[in-house]
Amino acid sequence: MAETAGQRHYGGHSTEQRRLARRERLIEAATRVYGEVGYRNATVKAVCEAAGLTERYFYESFANSEALLIAAFDTVSHRLIDCLETIRREHAGTADERGHAVLRAYYQVLKDDPVGAQLFVVEIARVGPAVDEVGAALLREFGELLARTLAPETNARLKSTELVRAGAVGAMIQIAKAWIRSGYAKSVDAVAADALKICRVLTE
Amino acid sequence: MAETAGQRHYGGHSTEQRRLARRERLIEAATRVYGEVGYRNATVKAVCEAAGLTERYFYESFANSEALLIAAFDTVSHRLIDCLETIRREHAGTADERGHAVLRAYYQVLKDDPVGAQLFVVEIARVGPAVDEVGAALLREFGELLARTLAPETNARLKSTELVRAGAVGAMIQIAKAWIRSGYAKSVDAVAADALKICRVLTE
DNA sequence: TTTTTCTGACATGCGCTATTGTCAGAATTA
């Protein structure tokens, strides 16, 4: 509606720049709040307070609570996937060693950022259709990454291993959940080794 | 409060018998409704209507919605576990064959009862602390069953494979989810074979 | 300084469902 306006600069930033900055703050706060108290228990109000903003700015950038959850999840998960992808690409050893390195990095990130881990391992699940879709897409990406890592020269009949790949990813997540619940009892290396045992099924 | 009363028989059944019968009807209806439209979208009212009862009888037997979900889940899941346990116990072949038989039965049940499958594979997850507890307990039971099936003479250091077992169960569930989402595309045998590939990690 | 735009605090309405309560009438017993 009221466009053509808003070319005034505040603090040296344009309207759009300010809006994007607020958006970022909301995403950052949401990651924290959702990870800490759980998406279900987090109110829009609480996220806004954590961001030091009021609801007005929430609806300025997001249609609803789920949209913010998706944005936060996207941010966190793409950062993770990119990191793992880099490790995979640049690793020089055998497929098995490469697998261990990638899994090690995965669980290391979960341990280093428990709040983010809670968000994208636990909180993302079963929120609603739109969110589930995003979560499912990440699982697929993760599965493909694992397959590329452990079986780079995969032949044509990938189709036959689709369920196996889904299963392997499910195992990674479940292991993460159990590990998190245990308070990160075992070492990252040990967890990665356990996970790798299961992932080796992808090389068959 | 008002006890000592209620000894009158209606339809040849005592007060308690009638109450239990209504309870059963509610559980049966809940399984159906929760599996069909999802626990989140199901109202107490809808379950009661499906059972042919009114809300009054809901609160007669259950404290709240979650209590009914737990009861329904318990009913369905114990039936399943008992079935699998029987197959495991009575199977005469090798560990690998036995594993295939058990997994086959598992996925066959999911296929034969899609509504129940939706309930205890999908709907049970992330409802609330109490429900999560029940779900986690089932996963543990399932994991132990799988371990017993594939590695009956397990030695002392089970501890070291705890995460692996959790992973295997996670894989079974994820495979089930993907298979359900695909509209049960592959045959039960093929799915069981895929699942078994992962479960063989339990024999190491 | 005056005008315009942006900002933060607050309040209100709205929709939704769980849960409790009421009451007339049906089923059963005496």
Place this chain on the structure above:
DNA sequence: TAATTCTGACAATAGCGCATGTCAGAAAAA
């Protein structure tokens, strides 16, 4: 038939958070 208990339909209340609206004052521009 009369008295008692059970049953089903419906009403009323309560609680909760999202989403939107209002308004005075701050910050920038002219």
